[in-house]
Amino acid sequence: MAIATGLSFAPFPSEVRQTSAIGAEIKLPPQMPIIDLDLLTASDHEVLRQALFENQVVVIRNQKGIDPTVIPKLAKIFDPSATDTHSAGKNAVSDPRNILSAYKAGRIPRAPQVGIIGSGKFQNYEGDHTLFHESPLSQETLEEGYTRPYRWHMDTPFYERLPGEVTILHSIQIPKVPDQKIKFPDGTEKTVAAGATAFFSGARAFDLLTTEEQEFALNTTVTYAPQAYEYIRHCKSSEDGLTIPTFGRETKPEDLSEWSWGQVAEHPMVWRNPMNPSRPFLQVHGCCVYKLTTRDPKTGNVSVINDVEKVRSIVYGFQKRIYAAENIYAHRWIEGDVVIFHNRGVMHSITGQLQSHAEGKRLLWQCTMSSQTPPQPFRAYPGVNDTGFVRV
Numbered sequence: 001m002a003i004a005t006g007l008s009f010a011p012f013p014s015e016v017r018q019t020s021a022i023g024a025e026i027k028l029p030p031q032m033p034i035i036d037l038d039l040l041t042a043s044d045h046e047v048l049r050q051a052l053f054e055n056q057v058v059v060i061r062n063q064k065g066i067d068p069t070v071i072p073k074l075a076k077i078f079d080p081s082a083t084d085t086h087s088a089g090k091n092a093v094s095d096p097r098n099i100l101s102a103y104k105a106g107r108i109p110r111a112p113q114v115g116i117i118g119s120g121k122f123q124n125y126e127g128d129h130t131l132f133h134e135s136p137l138s139q140e141t142l143e144e145g146y147t148r149p150y151r152w153h154m155d156t157p158f159y160e161r162l163p164g165e166v167t168i169l170h171s172i173q174i175p176k177v178p179d180q181k182i183k184f185p186d187g188t189e190k191t192v193a194a195g196a197t198a199f200f201s202g203a204r205a206f207d208l209l210t211t212e213e214q215e216f217a218l219n220t221t222v223t224y225a226p227q228a229y230e231y232i233r234h235c236k237s238s239e240d241g242l243t244i245p246t247f248g249r250e251t252k253p254e255d256l257s258e259w260s261w262g263q264v265a266e267h268p269m270v271w272r273n274p275m276n277p278s279r280p281f282l283q284v285h286g287c288c289v290y291k292l293t294t295r296d297p298k299t300g301n302v303s304v305i306n307d308v309e310k311v312r313s314i315v316y317g318f319q320k321r322i323y324a325a326e327n328i329y330a331h332r333w334i335e336g337d338v339v340i341f342h343n344r345g346v347m348h349s350i351t352g353q354l355q356s357h358a359e360g361k362r363l364l365w366q367c368t369m370s371s372q373t374p375p376q377p378f379r380a381y382p383g384v385n386d387t388g389f390v391r392v
């Protein structure tokens, strides 16, 4: 019988985690400087799964030189049903109507599930930090070293393909730029590394709801906009990157790429964690939402909110209280890091004003594969849609 290698994990120190409920480091055994999947046993897999599904974001340090083909295999330890299709699509997406059309020239040929993302040059879910906010930071504020989250999201197009359980990032090059600061609505400031990837936990976001709001969330299904990223491609976000505060710039349905309702994403508002079924995760993308359907468990009555502006404002009301320094984990990249995050347990965003710096280049590999298993509702009420797509 294979003997476990001694691979282990340790949650980040409490001064790093604060109240984010996020973060652990995977410690590889000394004889394995670069992760070697062939040597891992079933019990090592369980340790990895426990580390991730309890802590939502894990890092393995010093993985410079890891073979890109290893990364999709590593992802499958957490999601055995992952397809070998990058969630942004099989081929390079080059449709200029889609703001995710990043992957043109951005895939590793030997490992097409792995994309290359960088600051400025490529556009994808992460986008260009300076372009998306309704009121961008002023030049003066930028020069003082402030930054913001760009757009909080899960890695998924909300159309045709299901979100992956995990995304894996590997830092090839990190910006050599001084630390920057995020200012929060309560006036506190958080120092973050330039180009940090920021995360918040859906479980923590759920905890911050009132009992009534939790009940509403548990009974609600979220329908996303048809071709969601085309739909919002002319829209601008709030300062915190959580929502779209104004209505009117949305692409008209007839101007979207061909679509059908059966391919439009629809998910419960609160998701179940694969290893912790008692912990609810509020997982909703505040910029791409379209419609809410809520069932009253007492009467069985179903109510629908399909005014997009109102839908956004309800979701924003639920999510905006997470936006505080102590609830956000901002990963300070070191070259060689492999970061695995639970795409169905956190929202994430890039941060960093890097364009004006000569040494501001940031290059990451990103592997996010569509899953064949849809996110499961935390509460399996009658009629809940757990198929991942609108039922037609």
Ligand SMILES: [Fe+2]
Binding pocket: 125, 126, 153, 154, 155, 348
């Ligand atoms: Fe992303």
